[in-house]
Structure formats: structure tokens, C-alpha cells
Amino acid sequence: MKIKQVEELVGITKKNIRFYEDQGLLEVKRADNGYREYGLEDVKRLQEIRLLRKLAIPIEDMRQMYGGEKSLRSCLEFQMGEMERQKKNLRQIQAFCEELLNADISLETLNAPQCLEQMERLEKEGTNFMDIRKTDVHKKKIMGAALGGGIMIVFMAAMIGFMVWGCMEDPVPIGVMLFMIGIPAAVIIGVIAAMIGRVREIEGGEEDEASKY
CATH class of the missing domain: 1.10.287 (Helix Hairpins)
Structure with a gap:
């Protein structure tokens, strides 16, 4: 089948499909005329890639999975750890916002330099504020x-x-x-x-x- 049909079946763009090919996640056979010819196995692989990317699995991890160097379980366990770190990060940012709310300050009384210093200390401890x-x-x-x-x-x-x-x-x-x-x-x-x-x-x-x- 052609790439347009694959787009419709999988729900990702032609640009993404070509990108995954370039990254070595997908090897598509070519017809005698040189055009790519996608099969059901390619569709299955792209559906897997779409699922894993929606779970924020890195490209490199997927490449290693398909190369037999990593298992799906190990990647999911690592991702769970990342999500726990993100949750902790959000809790720390939430606590910072609550501290400002409890101080009952206004824009006029906001001490931005002091808050930024506090943010920098938290960042050194691992908190990630917006870049x-x-x-x-x-x-x-x-x-x-x-x-x-x-x-x-x-x-x-x-x-x-x-x-x-x-x-x-x-x-x-x-x-x-x-x-x-x-x-x-x-x-x-x-x-x-x-x-x-x-x-x-x-x-x-x-x-x-x-x-x-």
C-alpha cells in the first residue's frame, strides 16, 4: 500500500513516517519502480511506534527495543520512574505557588528577586521550572x-x-x-x-x- 493509505490507517503524518524510517525504526521495502511499498507489518510497527511515543518512550529506547538490546518492560519501568520524578517536580512547584498565595501578596508587594533566589535554590535541588x-x-x-x-x-x-x-x-x-x-x-x-x-x-x-x- 502507499504512504497515503498508511497515514489514514495509523493516524500519523507522512513526515513522521519518513522520520521514523530515517531513525531506523522502520524498514520499508521498495517496489520494482523504486517507490516504497508498505505492508501490514509496517502498519503494525507504526502503530506500535505511535503508542510508545504517546507514552513518551524516547526514540533511542525504541531503537534499542527493536534491536533486541532492551525489553519493553525495562523501558516502561524507566518511564514510570520518569513520571514519578515529574510528579515530584510538579508538587514542588505547586508548593511554591501555595507559599505565595498564603503570603497574601500582590503584584506591588511581590519581591521578585527574593523569589528568584528561592527558585534557583530549588533548581539546584532538582526542581525544574519552565524554561x-x-x-x-x-x-x-x-x-x-x-x-x-x-x-x-x-x-x-x-x-x-x-x-x-x-x-x-x-x-x-x-x-x-x-x-x-x-x-x-x-x-x-x-x-x-x-x-x-x-x-x-x-x-x-x-x-x-x-x-x-
Whole structure:
């Protein structure tokens, strides 16, 4: 079967499927014409990968599992330990927030330097607060992608408007007009698709997730 059918069966994107191939989690046979030909075993493997990724099993651990170096049980046990650490981390952050609430402070009376010092002490002890460098930079990247794409869309839309106006002033065959308008319209569609893809990638596509492991 073709990759489009596999997408529908498994519920993951073509981009993710190709990524898993690149990571060595999936080996797809090729037909005589050179195109990938997916079988039921590939679908089964991708369903397993999707399940394991939803459980936040790292790519490297899955690679070792399929290579016979690790068992599913050992990976799940490790993941349980990670979740316990995350729960402990959340409890510590919750306790910090409760401490601020119990102090009955306002924005005007908030001693930010003192709180930051306390946070730094907790971080040295293992608590992980939000990484503002990563989170805020992601927002900046999204805004940059939207701004750049928006400018291009406005420019192409203005070009379409100018072409329509020109055709009304000096009529041309309908086929020629549609061809002229079709070029900037295609650019607009391409820019929108690229913007959507870029935003998804910035917000944490599979490639970004894999870079953690």
C-alpha cells in the first residue's frame, strides 16, 4: 500500500513516517519502480511506534527495543520512574505557588528577586521550572513565521487585485486572466501551507522531540 493509505490507517503524518524510517525504526521495502511499498507489518510497527511515543518512550529506547538490546518492560519501568520524578517536580512547584498565595501578596508587594533566589535554590535541588528561553523563543519564531508569511500573502493578494483591475481596463481572454491570477494564488496557497508546517514544527514536531534523546 502507499504512504497515503498508511497515514489514514495509523493516524500519523507522512513526515513522521519518513522520520521514523530515517531513525531506523522502520524498514520499508521498495517496489520494482523504486517507490516504497508498505505492508501490514509496517502498519503494525507504526502503530506500535505511535503508542510508545504517546507514552513518551524516547526514540533511542525504541531503537534499542527493536534491536533486541532492551525489553519493553525495562523501558516502561524507566518511564514510570520518569513520571514519578515529574510528579515530584510538579508538587514542588505547586508548593511554591501555595507559599505565595498564603503570603497574601500582590503584584506591588511581590519581591521578585527574593523569589528568584528561592527558585534557583530549588533548581539546584532538582526542581525544574519552565524554561523561558525555550518557550519564549518558540513564540518569537511563530510570530516571525506569521509576519513573514503574512507580508507575502498581502503582496500576492495586492498583485491579484492589480491584475484584475488591469484586465477590467484592458480586457484579455479569460484563460490568460486565470493563468495570470493563478500564479500569485498558487504562491499564497504555498505560503499558507509552509506557515502551517513551520508552526507545527516550532511547537514540537517529532523532529524536535527526537533531538531531546
